[in-house]
Amino acid sequence: MEARSTTVLTVSNVKKKIGSRLIIKGISFDVGRGEIFGFLGPNGSGKTTTIRMLVGLIKPTEGSIQICGYDIQKQHNEALSQVGCIVENPELYSYLTGWENLEHFARMLHGVDEARIHEVVATVGMDKRIHDKVRTYSLGMRQRLGIAQALLGRPSLLILDEPTNGLDPQGIKEMREFIRELADQGLSLFVSSHLLSEIQQMCDRVAIISHGEVLAVGGVDALLVQAGSRVLWDVQPVEQAVQVFEAEPGIQVLGLEGSVITQLDDANRIPEINAKLVAANVHVSGIQVKNPTLEELFLSMTEGEKID
Numbered sequence: 001m002e003a004r005s006t007t008v009l010t011v012s013n014v015k016k017k018i019g020s021r022l023i024i025k026g027i028s029f030d031v032g033r034g035e036i037f038g039f040l041g042p043n044g045s046g047k048t049t050t051i052r053m054l055v056g057l058i059k060p061t062e063g064s065i066q067i068c069g070y071d072i073q074k075q076h077n078e079a080l081s082q083v084g085c086i087v088e089n090p091e092l093y094s095y096l097t098g099w100e101n102l103e104h105f106a107r108m109l110h111g112v113d114e115a116r117i118h119e120v121v122a123t124v125g126m127d128k129r130i131h132d133k134v135r136t137y138s139l140g141m142r143q144r145l146g147i148a149q150a151l152l153g154r155p156s157l158l159i160l161d162e163p164t165n166g167l168d169p170q171g172i173k174e175m176r177e178f179i180r181e182l183a184d185q186g187l188s189l190f191v192s193s194h195l196l197s198e199i200q201q202m203c204d205r206v207a208i209i210s211h212g213e214v215l216a217v218g219g220v221d222a223l224l225v226q227a228g229s230r231v232l233w234d235v236q237p238v239e240q241a242v243q244v245f246e247a248e249p250g251i252q253v254l255g256l257e258g259s260v261i262t263q264l265d266d267a268n269r270i271p272e273i274n275a276k277l278v279a280a281n282v283h284v285s286g287i288q289v290k291n292p293t294l295e296e297l298f299l300s301m302t303e304g305e306k307i308d
Contacts, residue, residue, distance in 0.1 A: 006033040008157050008188040014063035016049055023049050025212040031157065031190055036183045038203035039192040042302050046212040047192055051161060055085050068156050084155035090146020094135040098126060098145050101134060102152065109153045120148040140171040158182065159190045164198055176202050200294040210302040224292050229267040232259040234286035241282045248273060
């Protein structure tokens with residue numbers, strides 16, 4: 001991903017202590033303008049605590065959070081005016097229409113008129129159903145209306161907690177495409193999700209948090225490259241091939257399941273290693289490279305902990 005010229009969210013060495021227990025242990029990351037940033041963490045990792053600090057519901061014990069250059073503690077109102085947020089399910093009045101819901105929330109915000117309501121309705125693609133009662137909406141439509149509500153105040157940063165939760169596969173695909181459209185318009189999105197495959201398809205960069213510490217931050221593709229490639233070798237005799245692998249740096253034998261399964265730091269070395277196998281009189285009938293998924297990277301970093 002290309003470098004971002006503007007940083008919308010900066011989290012610097014943030015810690016949170018509750019009682020004598022340090023919940024968040026000095027986490028740091030940033031989110032650029034127009035970027036979709038994924039936030040992944042197992043149960044009890046500190047993910048929810050972090051989100052609560054980002055939206056001003058609780059204060060950090062140490063460190064700073066800046067949104068569009070405003071410190072959330074020192075310039076609370078200015079910082080939060082730049083944020084739209086949906087935590088879990090959007091809070092909507094089912095007995096009102098979608099339009100009436102937006103009118104209600106618009107009254108709480110400065111400078112949000114009827115023209116702005118029309119804008120957000122068009123943005124979320126709800127023109128045809130906006131005057132229907134919310135109780136008639138599908139879950140996906142409720143999510144879109146919730147996002148419209150969060151966009152009313154023209155935020156620079158939109159925080160979405162589990163935006164695809166409960167949606168069917170088609171709804172997930174539509175939400176993923178919609179989130180990308182918002183980013184393409186210059187909005188920054190901070191997305192938490194337990195659907196790792198969706199995060200891999202949706203996000204430009206991710207942060208992986210476990211036990212209150214950020215284990216990795218970076219572009220999804222870059223993190224997966226760093227994790228190395230899994231290579232399946234169809235070879236005979238197996239014992240002789242294993243000897244070749246064990247003599248090579250940067251390669252680890254993971255198992256023998258029909259093929260020899262190895263973890264290789266650099267997939268570009270496959271031709272070199274193949275040549276050494278042939279030179280050792282090993283017959284190579286097949287080589288299959290299996291790039292790691294974000295889920296595999298996540299499980300290896302968090303030692304198999306379950307995602308939220």
